[in-house]
Amino acid sequence: MRPILQAAWKDLQRHRRDPLSLILWLAIPACIGTLISLAFGGGSSPASSPRPQLLLAESDESLLGSILAGAGNGGAPLDVERTSIEEGRRRINNGEASALLILPPNLARAFLDGEPANLELITNPAQRILPQMVEESLEMLLELAFYADQLFGESLRDLDLEPQAGQWVLPDLRVAALSVEVNQVLEGLRQVLLPPRLQVEFVPAPTAEEDAEHQATFLSIMLPGFLLMALLFMAQGLSEDLWKEREWGVLARVTSAPLGIRNLLAGKGLASLCVMGLAASFVMLLATYVLGQEFAHPFWATLWSTLTGLALLALFMPLQLLGRTRQGANMITSCVLIPLFLLGGSLFPLESMPDFIAVLSGWTPNGYALVHLRALISGTSGPAQLFLPTLVLIALICIGFGLAGVLLPRFVRRK
Amino acid sequence: MIQITELQKRYGDVTAVEDVSFEARPGEIFGLLGPNGAGKSTTLGCISGLLKPSKGSVTVLGMDAQLEPTKVKSRLGLVPQELALYEDLSAQENLEFFGAAWGLGGARLRDRVSEVLDRIGLEDRRRDRVTTFSGGMKRRLNFACGLVHEPDVLLLDEPTVGVDPQSRVKLLDLVREEAERGRTVLYTTHYMEEAESLCDRLAIVDRGRVIACGTLQELSTQLAERELVRLGGHFDVAAIRSLLPQVPEWAEAEIVQVTTEHLVLAKGEASRKLPSLFSALANSGAVVRETVLTRPSLESLFIKLTGKELRE
Ligand SMILES: Nc1ncnc2c1ncn2[C@@H]1O[C@H](COP(=O)(O)OP(=O)(O)OP(=O)(O)O)[C@@H](O)[C@H]1O
Ligand SMILES: [Mg+2]
Numbered sequence A: 001m002r003p004i005l006q007a008a009w010k011d012l013q014r015h016r017r018d019p020l021s022l023i024l025w026l027a028i029p030a031c032i033g034t035l036i037s038l039a040f041g042g043g044s045s046p047a048s049s050p051r052p053q054l055l056l057a058e059s060d061e062s063l064l065g066s067i068l069a070g071a072g073n074g075g076a077p078l079d080v081e082r083t084s085i086e087e088g089r090r091r092i093n094n095g096e097a098s099a100l101l102i103l104p105p106n107l108a109r110a111f112l113d114g115e116p117a118n119l120e121l122i123t124n125p126a127q128r129i130l131p132q133m134v135e136e137s138l139e140m141l142l143e144l145a146f147y148a149d150q151l152f153g154e155s156l157r158d159l160d161l162e163p164q165a166g167q168w169v170l171p172d173l174r175v176a177a178l179s180v181e182v183n184q185v186l187e188g189l190r191q192v193l194l195p196p197r198l199q200v201e202f203v204p205a206p207t208a209e210e211d212a213e214h215q216a217t218f219l220s221i222m223l224p225g226f227l228l229m230a231l232l233f234m235a236q237g238l239s240e241d242l243w244k245e246r247e248w249g250v251l252a253r254v255t256s257a258p259l260g261i262r263n264l265l266a267g268k269g270l271a272s273l274c275v276m277g278l279a280a281s282f283v284m285l286l287a288t289y290v291l292g293q294e295f296a297h298p299f300w301a302t303l304w305s306t307l308t309g310l311a312l313l314a315l316f317m318p319l320q321l322l323g324r325t326r327q328g329a330n331m332i333t334s335c336v337l338i339p340l341f342l343l344g345g346s347l348f349p350l351e352s353m354p355d356f357i358a359v360l361s362g363w364t365p366n367g368y369a370l371v372h373l374r375a376l377i378s379g380t381s382g383p384a385q386l387f388l389p390t391l392v393l394i395a396l397i398c399i400g401f402g403l404a405g406v407l408l409p410r411f412v413r414r415k
Numbered sequence B: 001m002i003q004i005t006e007l008q009k010r011y012g013d014v015t016a017v018e019d020v021s022f023e024a025r026p027g028e029i030f031g032l033l034g035p036n037g038a039g040k041s042t043t044l045g046c047i048s049g050l051l052k053p054s055k056g057s058v059t060v061l062g063m064d065a066q067l068e069p070t071k072v073k074s075r076l077g078l079v080p081q082e083l084a085l086y087e088d089l090s091a092q093e094n095l096e097f098f099g100a101a102w103g104l105g106g107a108r109l110r111d112r113v114s115e116v117l118d119r120i121g122l123e124d125r126r127r128d129r130v131t132t133f134s135g136g137m138k139r140r141l142n143f144a145c146g147l148v149h150e151p152d153v154l155l156l157d158e159p160t161v162g163v164d165p166q167s168r169v170k171l172l173d174l175v176r177e178e179a180e181r182g183r184t185v186l187y188t189t190h191y192m193e194e195a196e197s198l199c200d201r202l203a204i205v206d207r208g209r210v211i212a213c214g215t216l217q218e219l220s221t222q223l224a225e226r227e228l229v230r231l232g233g234h235f236d237v238a239a240i241r242s243l244l245p246q247v248p249e250w251a252e253a254e255i256v257q258v259t260t261e262h263l264v265l266a267k268g269e270a271s272r273k274l275p276s277l278f279s280a281l282a283n284s285g286a287v288v289r290e291t292v293l294t295r296p297s298l299e300s301l302f303i304k305l306t307g308k309e310l311r312e
Helices: A002-017 A019-039 A063-073 A085-093 A107-112 A129-158 A172-193 A208-239 A241-247 A250-255 A261-290 A298-322 A326-343 A355-362 A365-378 A383-413 B040-048 B069-075 B091-101 B106-119 B135-147 B165-180 B192-198 B216-223 B237-246 B270-283 B298-306
Strands: A053-058 A079-083 A099-103 A117-123 A198-203 B002-011 B014-024 B029-033 B055-060 B076-079 B153-157 B184-189 B201-206 B209-215 B227-234 B254-258 B262-267 B287-294
Touching: A002 A019, A002 A261, A002 B091, A019 A208, A019 A261, A053 A085, A079 A085, A085 A099, A208 A241, A208 A261, A208 A298, A208 A326, A208 A365, A241 A250, A241 A261, A241 A298, A241 A326, A241 A383, A250 A261, A250 A383, A261 A298, A261 A383, A298 A326, A298 A365, A298 A383, A326 A355, A326 A365, A355 A365, A365 A383, B002 B040, B014 B040, B014 B055, B014 B184, B014 B201, B029 B040, B029 B165, B029 B192, B040 B055, B040 B076, B040 B153, B040 B184, B069 B076, B076 B135, B091 B106, B091 B135, B106 B135, B135 B153, B135 B165, B153 B165, B165 B184, B165 B192, B184 B192, B192 B298, B201 B216, B201 B298, B209 B216, B209 B298, B216 B298, B227 B270, B227 B298, B237 B254, B237 B270, B254 B298, B262 B270, B262 B298, B270 B287, B287 B298
Parallel strands: A053 A079, A053 A099, A117 A198, B014 B209, B029 B184, B029 B201, B076 B153, B153 B184
Antiparallel strands: A099 A117, B002 B014, B002 B055, B201 B209, B227 B262, B227 B287, B254 B262
8 A cells, every 4th residue: 555655645746736737627627618508508498509699779870889790700709680670679579589789879979978878688588598698798898899999999990900011010109109099098088987878778687686596506507517527627637647757757667666557557546536536625615615505415426526537537547558649649538538528418418418318428427427416416315325326436447447557567668 | 686698678570689698796887888779778678677578587686587576676776768757846756756666765765865865966956846957967866766775786777878077977986886885786888988987897789689798807808909990991802801811910810890891900019010901902902091090998899899889
């Protein structure tokens, strides 16, 4: 046991020196998961459209309208479509879009004359998350588009935004002049902007209570999936460490040591177990104390997630050792990671999957673990029911690490 | 004590080690001298347990390396030719890990780590990560990781490559000390001077074979104080072979190598006898463009044995 502890201690020291990658493993899946699942309406309604659809109606075509319509084709996270006011109302009533935005006539004039302008946003009551997203994106877009054009439209048009051939930056003088102007304008208009004159009226706005409730259900549905997704990414990242050690030559050196590479491998498993346990605990604590979630069996849920993480690592380890090069190995593990990522129920909730894919999902290790994790969190099952599934995970871990142990010596010697 | 008998190591069709036998004794620095690709590292790999020999036997301290690998490994210290360090750990952490990997622990490990760090001149950098080290500093640490656990048998694979002259002297002193304490040191190099100044006994290897073995003294008597004359130009191989026995003073010279472009001869006091050689060659129609005279040394022995230079 002592050699394994020594090897694990060495890996933990190394992880401590590089906390950033640990944080990234948690942060990236969280970001991906949040964005994508938001677009799918939080998992309660079947997936219809991944992007919210905004209908834009105005009595006369304004510059603001054009900018907004253009934003949809640019990087903005929503699709914008222009319609007439009547057509827009008809479609939103039929539930054909996420929201309808109606711009009043002479909007820009009104703003410049210092009169408050009212924009009407009609949201689709049938969708929960998408309209909320429209509201948020819209607020941001409106402010950006409107103020940018009003304040700096002239200067921006003056500025030749195409850099000269072979030149990657704008001439300093112009940029300097522009920033001086921006500052002056901002100073002058501070009182106009605060409080903003431009207001969006949300129809119907969800009540605060409803909102909190949505958030809660959304979180409790998606959190286990996020956690397992993070552990999936972590497992792949941690398995790649063997390549680092090989490239540094330490695997060869350890082969010549009484410690041996199999103990090194076992130590790596132990250290990874600690790191994943830490990550799972962190997520569970965050959800409990910061987001106010309640879990039926938080301890067992954490333990189960950690064990799942190790099983995923055990899956990736032998795959890493099969690659001829680090890039090749990454390809192989990615070929497994991506299907697991898509099918495992973290991204597209099981309920929204077609039946045969849902069955397939149950056969992925993360999909299998997710079902049990959800049951643990919601309280529909307890630790006692986890006995058999735990044996399944332990078997997976033994098989994966066993295979890796067999493949490792050749991996070290191979040139 | 290391005993290698008829060692062979093949990689598919490539034979890295053809037939290597030697014996390195306790308290002795035994050198493996040979050009690139001679099979030095492969031989060391077979001793350290990294590689499995295709044939032959390796015995370390009386134990068969294949039958009792773990016991053998625990007595060995290895400094591999390529760096083998955790780049993301500090010098101290590396030494602690490798010391522990060879079974050292507790206060003994701590003391040894400090002692070794001091000896390789990295005491003030002990807490710095290896990534921040210069190439030579990494080499020194790589060296230290191999002997932190005070092994009975040391395998050193070109440990001084890329180390500055002062540090090199320190490292070589360390190697001598290890031998003086009764440890067996196997030292591979392709530096002639290093082998000549450091090693008590030597095996010269080329293309996976030991072509000469013995103390420096024994090896130089093989040259019998002869100098090597290397001529470059254009030669008629058959004509040279028939001509040479008739040239006065050169009748007993040994033809080490003769091709259409090179002629290598071994002869005592060759420098004084060059004029007669040149006139005979000129008369036979040979063209000489280049002449190199080599005094008796490991280098000339190597050329004599293999027909090529060590650092080709
Ligand atoms: N894994 C391998 N697969 C195939 N051939 C190999 C392998 N390892 C070594 N060789 C071959 O074996 C021969 C001996 O290699 P080795 O590394 O032992 O030489 P060396 O004497 O240590 O050389 P150097 O001074 O360059 O370190 C070389 O021809 C090399 O190409
Ligand atoms: Mg070598």
